[in-house]
Amino acid sequence: MNTQPLKKNISSYIIQTHEEEIKRIAMELHEGVGQSLYSLFTGMQLIEKAIEQPAMKSYAGDMNQLLEKTIQEIRLLAVELHPPTLTTLGLISAMKSYIKLYTSTYGIEVEVENLGVESQISDRDSITLFRVCQEALVNIARYADTMKASIIFKWKKSRLLIMIKDSGKGFEVETAMNKSSGLAAMSERMHLIGGKCTIFSKIDKGTSIEISLPLY
Amino acid sequence: MEFNVCNKSRKDQPFKQACEQVLEELNCDFVGLALQNSNGPDVSWHYAAGNRNDKYKRITVRYGKGIAGKVISTGRPMGIEDFPNNILGKALEYPIMLAENLSYAFAVPIQFKGVLKGVLLVGNRTKQPISESDQHTILDAAKRLEKELNSSI
Ligand SMILES: Nc1ncnc2c1ncn2[C@@H]1O[C@H](COP(=O)(O)OP(=O)(O)O)[C@@H](O)[C@H]1O
Ligand SMILES: [Mg+2]
Numbered sequence: 001m002n003t004q005p006l007k008k009n010i011s012s013y014i015i016q017t018h019e020e021e022i023k024r025i026a027m028e029l030h031e032g033v034g035q036s037l038y039s040l041f042t043g044m045q046l047i048e049k050a051i052e053q054p055a056m057k058s059y060a061g062d063m064n065q066l067l068e069k070t071i072q073e074i075r076l077l078a079v080e081l082h083p084p085t086l087t088t089l090g091l092i093s094a095m096k097s098y099i100k101l102y103t104s105t106y107g108i109e110v111e112v113e114n115l116g117v118e119s120q121i122s123d124r125d126s127i128t129l130f131r132v133c134q135e136a137l138v139n140i141a142r143y144a145d146t147m148k149a150s151i152i153f154k155w156k157k158s159r160l161l162i163m164i165k166d167s168g169k170g171f172e173v174e175t176a177m178n179k180s181s182g183l184a185a186m187s188e189r190m191h192l193i194g195g196k197c198t199i200f201s202k203i204d205k206g207t208s209i210e211i212s213l214p215l216y
Numbered sequence: 217m218e219f220n221v222c223n224k225s226r227k228d229q230p231f232k233q234a235c236e237q238v239l240e241e242l243n244c245d246f247v248g249l250a251l252q253n254s255n256g257p258d259v260s261w262h263y264a265a266g267n268r269n270d271k272y273k274r275i276t277v278r279y280g281k282g283i284a285g286k287v288i289s290t291g292r293p294m295g296i297e298d299f300p301n302n303i304l305g306k307a308l309e310y311p312i313m314l315a316e317n318l319s320y321a322f323a324v325p326i327q328f329k330g331v332l333k334g335v336l337l338v339g340n341r342t343k344q345p346i347s348e349s350d351q352h353t354i355l356d357a358a359k360r361l362e363k364e365l366n367s368s369i
Binding site: 065076103 | 281
């Protein structure tokens with residue numbers, strides 16, 4: 001894709017403000033709403049213990065369980081939107097918690113391999129990498145019809161390589177690129193941070209997405 | 217009551233059989249039974265019949281999401297026709313439909329002492345809607361399962 005410098009800046013700006021907004025919502029869910037619900041939950045547990053009438057006690061127990069489910073769902077939503085650990089603990093940790101959620105949501109096992117030493121990357125780069133990996137994994141859940149996938153991170157001196165593979169259905173890359181914009185957006189987002197994203201796929205053989213980002 | 221996962225094999229039989237019975241009775245492609253786990257609030261798929269892989273075993277139903285999650289949060293039966301068309305939200309919010317490649321599904325709540333403890337789901341991979349009489353059969357099967365759950369404590 002041939003983007004002019006000005007257009008590139010505008011795309012970056014739009015994506016960045018969008019990401020900041022998502023991050024704000026995720027934080028608000030996790031630390032705001034989530035925390036309040038948690039306080040309610042601990043208070044309700046005390047009340048449940050104090051109640052002596054059996055029917056009321058069991059009713060309070062059911063309400064507590066509903067609260068627990070809601071707290072859990074809010075935590076999962078935050079991980080999907082913008083993992084709370086991405087800025088503090090880094091890409092690998094955030095990907096691992098996303099993958100845990102992914103497996104329990106879609107039933108697809110993901111083998112993770114992390115080779116080399118993880119180096120510090122900027123917030124903007126890590127959210128981009130996270131989004132591109134997320135899009136690749138989500139496509140696998142939606143289209144690949146497979147039970148397994150794998151993701152490999154290779155930290156080299158001057159670059160980070162990520163490979164996401166499945167041996168599912170596969171597809172015709174060119175046709176798919178024209179049909180929908182998810183794959184094109186992955187490439188474009190990598191391009192905007194100075195990286196690359198290459199898509200290989202073969203019908204009935206599977207798909208492999210290769211991402212690379214220069215490290216300085 | 218809590219469904220005991222550790223003590224499975226002995227208690228397994230009636231639930232597995234119930235799924236297979238529904239599969240046969242309705243001539244449908246897939247039957248799944250999701251139940252609340254004994255350790256915590258999670259609901260996951262414990263039994264299936266007609267499954268084409270084991271993905272269901274790893275899926276935890278997310279509260280309020282997808283067909284099973286909605287049945288659990290509303291306590292009412294729910295049907296899906298011609299998936300992934302005409303659905304509420306994104307196709308990705310329907311993991312069991314994706315995992316088993318289903319086009320049509322009907323799911324009903326399983327209750328214990330008036331509290332929701334699970335979901336019985338029936339689905340078809342072909343463009344074969346679940347008829348009204350089939351829906352009644354599914355509701356009857358759910359009632360039988362509720363009795364089973366009540367007596368298995
Ligand atoms: N891992 C995959 N396995 C099989 N097919 C895929 C995979 N990833 C993408 N596709 C195919 O490529 C098409 C385009 O994908 P994408 O650009 O992400 O769009 P969308 O996800 O919105 O459909 C999909 O409709 C699907 O047919
Ligand atoms: Mg996509």
